[in-house]
Amino acid sequence: MRLVVLDNEAVQALQDPTHPKHRHVVSHAQVVASRKRRAVAIQVVVPTAVRVEAGWDRTSPAWVFPNRLRIADSPLDTPSASTAAGIRNETGVSVADSHIGAVIRSAHNDQITVVTSDPADMRQVAGDKNITVAAI
Amino acid sequence: MQAALDDHYEQHPQARPDLGDLAIAAAELDGHPLAGHPKRLRQAAAEIAANHPDASPDDVLLWAEARALPAA
Numbered sequence: 001m002r003l004v005v006l007d008n009e010a011v012q013a014l015q016d017p018t019h020p021k022h023r024h025v026v027s028h029a030q031v032v033a034s035r036k037r038r039a040v041a042i043q044v045v046v047p048t049a050v051r052v053e054a055g056w057d058r059t060s061p062a063w064v065f066p067n068r069l070r071i072a073d074s075p076l077d078t079p080s081a082s083t084a085a086g087i088r089n090e091t092g093v094s095v096a097d098s099h100i101g102a103v104i105r106s107a108h109n110d111q112i113t114v115v116t117s118d119p120a121d122m123r124q125v126a127g128d129k130n131i132t133v134a135a136i
Numbered sequence: 137m138q139a140a141l142d143d144h145y146e147q148h149p150q151a152r153p154d155l156g157d158l159a160i161a162a163a164e165l166d167g168h169p170l171a172g173h174p175k176r177l178r179q180a181a182a183e184i185a186a187n188h189p190d191a192s193p194d195d196v197l198l199w200a201e202a203r204a205l206p207a208a
Binding site for chain 1: 137138139140141143144147148150151152153157158160161162164165166167171192193
């Protein structure tokens with residue numbers, strides 16, 4: 001199964017129809033939706049620290065559209081927090097990006113794509129994991 | 137998920153991706169070598185859409201790959 005991970009700007013672009021990258025990120029969501037309809041194994045997740053950074057409150061009406069896209073939370077639980085802390089100590093990236101790194105490193109998926117405005121940081125936080133970067 | 141997207145396109149028609157946008161997004165998600173060549177993908181999308189209005193983004197990628205092959 002391919003795992004698709006969203007970063008902060010991808011989330012913000014998805015939520016805001018006036019964002020210059022909105023259509024680009026919606027295109028990714030549309031491709032995922034079409035593949036799911038064809039029973040292709042693909043899942044989109046948002047690390048919860050990314051959701052905090054982006055201001056994605058699932059109870060807020062402003063986030064109805066992203067809420068309806070079946071994007072699962074990847075929680076910052078105890079093991080993820082420890083991995084993320086290690087990544088942050090190693091690299092100095094943001095808390096949200098460190099959580100993305102923890103999600104990548106703990107994923108058992110054979111294919112991982114990160115939709116991001118910062119490919120270099122994503123490659124850094126991924127460590128030894130092979131990832132595909134969809135730059136927005 | 138598709139219903140959410142369809143509702144969104146109805147409210148924000150400018151957000152609806154065209155075939156070229158979708159081919160680029162598909163290439164990016166898969167790490168396809170043509171992901172770094174959006175102009176070629178848009179050209180291929182325009183060509184294939186002219187004769188096959190129901191073409192998929194994956195059809196565009198195949199066509200773009202075929203166009204890149206040297207003639208035998």
